[in-house]
Amino acid sequence: MRFRIAIAAAAMTFASMLGASAQTTVRMLTPEKNPKINAFWESVIQEYQTAHPDVSIEQQYMSGDAMMAKLPTMLSSSAAPDIFFSWGGGVMRSLSQTGAIKDLTADFDADGGAWRKSYSPAAVDAFSFDGKVWAVPYKLSMINFYYNKDLFEKAGVDGDAIRSWDDFLAAIAKLKAAGITPIAVGAKDKWPVHFYWAYLALREGGSQSFIDAKAKRGDGFKSDSFVKAGELLQKLGEAAPFQRGFEAAGWGETLTDFADGRAAMVLGFSDTPENLPDSATDKKGIGQEKIGMFAFPSVPGGKGDPAETFGGNNAWLVYKDAKPEAVDFLRYATSPANQARYAALNADIPVVASAASEITNPLLKSAAESVGKSPFHQNFLDQDLGPDVGWGVVNQMVVELVTGEISPADAAQQIQDAWDLQ
Amino acid sequence: MSEFAPSTPAPASSLRRLPKSPSLGATGFLVVFLAPSLVLFTTLVILPMIQAGWYSFFDWNGYGVPENFVGLRNFQQLFGSSVFLTALRNNGLIIAVSVVLQIPLALWLATLVSRRFAGAVFFRAVFFLPFVLADVAAGIIWSFIYDGNYGLVASLGHALGFDPPFLLADKQWAIYAVLVVIVWKYFGFHMMLFIAGLQGISPDYHEAAEIDGASRRQRFLHITLPLLKPTIALSVFFSVLGALQTFDVIMPLTQGGPANSTQSMVSFLYLFGISRMKIGFGSAVGVVLFLMCATFAFAYKKMVLKDE
Known part of the structure; x- marks a missing residue:
């Protein structure tokens, strides 16, 4: 009996050794x-x-x-x-x-x-x-603006015609006048707001301002491009284009607002339209054919090439x-x-x-x-600049900018201070 | 010591009743039985604590080994950070609310449901239920309740005819919304402690006092409360330590926002240390938090729990 157990144990050990060497x-x-x-x-x-x-x-x-x-x-x-x-x-x-x-x-x-x-x-x-x-x-x-064609039509806005920041602000005003929430955004997650700031800076100063800032050349993140981006973002916040309670909304709730047709626009990912039905309350949402798209608009006096992308x-x-x-x-x-x-x-x-x-x-x-x-x-700044400066400081500053807690110059200063320590 | 010598008179304590072993003396027993837990305690508690203390002097992102020694810079940054001061204030607020609101509430409910009446067990279970729930689940549930569009708060607002507020989106009010959840979540635990304490009080005292004509209020103030003192002291102890470690409820509710108005020390540690991969800075927060908890625990034990 004992002998048989010993044989069985030996055989099992051997088999497991074989298995280990083969896999x-x-x-x-x-x-x-x-x-x-x-x-x-x-x-x-x-x-x-x-x-x-x-x-x-x-x-x-x-x-x-x-x-x-x-x-x-x-x-x-x-x-x-x-x-x-x-x-x-x-x-x-x-x-x-x-x-x-x-x-x-x-x-x-x-x-x-x-x-x-x-x-x-x-x-x-x-x-x-x-x-x-x-x-x-x-x-x-890639990050782009996605819009609800029905809501745009109701407010008399032509999504394809939005090319400049002024067009964009005019669209917001028209949507608000029509009683429609212009934009859904998730400020609890913070990073959805950084899309705005990063794109605005890219349109202001173009790729060069990012390359210089990342290489710690010149004024870095305190340069005009980033300060102006902060000013435009703050003005956007003052125009109150976001859904009520956006400060406590996460990205998921934002998508649901857009998918259910409660907000006219969302600054989203390239896979956002494809994922929208999942976010909708009824798992169908407004439907792919009702979603339009336009690239992030250019800004007045901006040096950035509008063909440059962020994502x-x-x-x-x-x-x-x-x-x-x-x-x-x-x-x-x-x-x-x-x-x-x-x-x-x-x-x-x-x-x-x-x-x-x-x-x-x-x-x-x-x-x-x-x-x-x-x-x-x-690349997304919360990735590109690392978890400390990007995720920690930039994301925090952009939310404070849009809610009016901090001045654009102070926000730029804090980001640069953090980046200097890297 | 001669406890184990055969000539000693009948041993009094249970330790002395141990059979005499030729190889294991009292020290031997200590070594054999304490060693495993000492090894575990050292590797899982003491060593990480020393490590955290060591890391707190470095600027380190967690990869590789810490090399960039920065002295006390992490601590300077910590105490210069307005967010950390907000977190400290919030922890203070949580302690205050726990002690001033939560414990009296728990005590009051305990005196109600510890009496024998039909449904007492049911009410005990209902009040205890929030505590059974996972903290994160409670946070998520309450974030739905507070939702200004669809939550309970929204329906209440509509029913009463006012525009429902987004409590968690308001940096003035968000912390109070969090406090409500904390009280709701933990009062059941303290209530259970008090029920146990109340059941340990002999009904004879109350009977005697009743015969002497003591009012309900007098009986509560002069019998229940003094006899419940040890339980209350313990309850406060748990409250304060729990309050200092508040984290799980905050994350699903607000993630410390809006504008960092609802940070606690632990959420600050997590969001400003671990998430930002500033392990040295996070360790510095951990060291400060540990010192606060340890100081409180030892001082409280020495001063308040000394009789037990």
Whole structure:
């Protein structure tokens, strides 16, 4: 009896050893909630595992905020994921400087730069610095104004004609006169307000003012572009275009207000129209055909090129000690063919320019084309400037600007002071 | 010490009744039984505390190892921060409301539902229910209640014919809205403590006083209250420590906003330390918070709970 147990135990140990040596597990950390996108990833993982029976890819979900807070601990423990989602910017820079992530330059340049050439150059540039590539580009997003065609018609506003800030303010006045809430915004989450300030600064001073400020040249975030952006934002707040209680509203409530037809405009992401039915109280909302879109208007006397865009760029980072299969899997997952499949989901803007033709949602397609033509795509400031200056200070200042708590000069000063300490 | 020598007279305490072991003396027992919990306590409580103290002297984003030593700069920034001062004031307000409003309310309800009447158990359960609820769930529920468009507050406003306010969007009023939730959430816990305390008071005292012609008020003031003193002292102790650590309720309600008017020290620690990846600064907040809690706990134990 005892002998048999010993044999069984030995056999089991042997089997588990065999299993361990045959299987490589690649762990992947993602904040993705969209079921369409997750289904896409599941099928990509299935295909890869079928082609590589010795590799197993495990996806782990964590919300974006939780991920940001937990990553430092995870990366210094044995629970470090091999692959994890990134918004680029300051966090990615700190990760590369502390050697937590893998330098992918050699992989990108192998075979005459085959992998590098599979993406649009802007996408690779967004994740390169110090001449090195630090991430595998995944998707882009762009911020635009979305409007309710019915409400605009009711107020006598032509959405397609809004080109300048004055047009925009005039539209707000008309909407208010018609008893319609012009804009839904979520100031509790703060970052929805920073879209306004960042775009206004981009229209005021153009890409150069951002490049200079980030490089700590000249007056930085105290320069005219940013102060004027603050003034325009404060004036916008004084015109009271937002829904009642916007100070306590989050992004989700904002989307619901727009999806249900209670607010005429929202400054949203390129995937906002596609996600609207989910946000609507009746899970249908105002309907895709009722949503119009216009680019962020130019400002009077602004030096910025109106073709410049603002939005996100997402990528996958590879942990420094990740298994080689992690990189190989990402190469497969973001191949042009898979990018085309991803684009066909109408989930967001792919990082391979040619894949954009697969997008069928007209609003998303138009955003993808704008990004494709854009001479400069500014990443979200709460990512680009890092969690301290961007998420902490900029987001706080923009909310105080719009609610009139702080003067534009003081807000610019506080942002620059925080940036100086970086 | 000769407690374990066979010649000692019949042992009085339970420790002395332990069988004499040739290998384990009293010290031996202490080592064997205390070691596991001491190891756990050291690695999970003492070490992180020392670490936080160490980090608080660095400017560190959490990645790699802390290298940029900044001395006391984090503490200077902390006490120079108007938001931290608001958080301190809010914590003070929460303590005041807990002690001045919540505990008397809990005591009053406890005296009502500790009597034997049909439905007493039901009311006890109902009053205790908010405490059973997760803090975050309570926060979310109340954020719906306070919603100026669809919430209970909105319906109330419409019914009474005034424009419903957005309480959580108003930086003057948001903190009071949060205070209501805190009182609602925790009074049940204190009520339960008081019910237990009341049940420990022998009915003989009340009977005797009643025979002597004492009024209900007199009986409460001269019998219930003095005999309940230990429970009240404990209740205040929990209230203050809980108030200093307020966090879970605030996050779903306001995230410390609008304009940082509802920050507590812990939400400040989280939003200005951890979320901004300023681990050194966050640690400095943690150190200050710890010192406040520890000072209070020791002082209160020495001065108020000394009899128990």
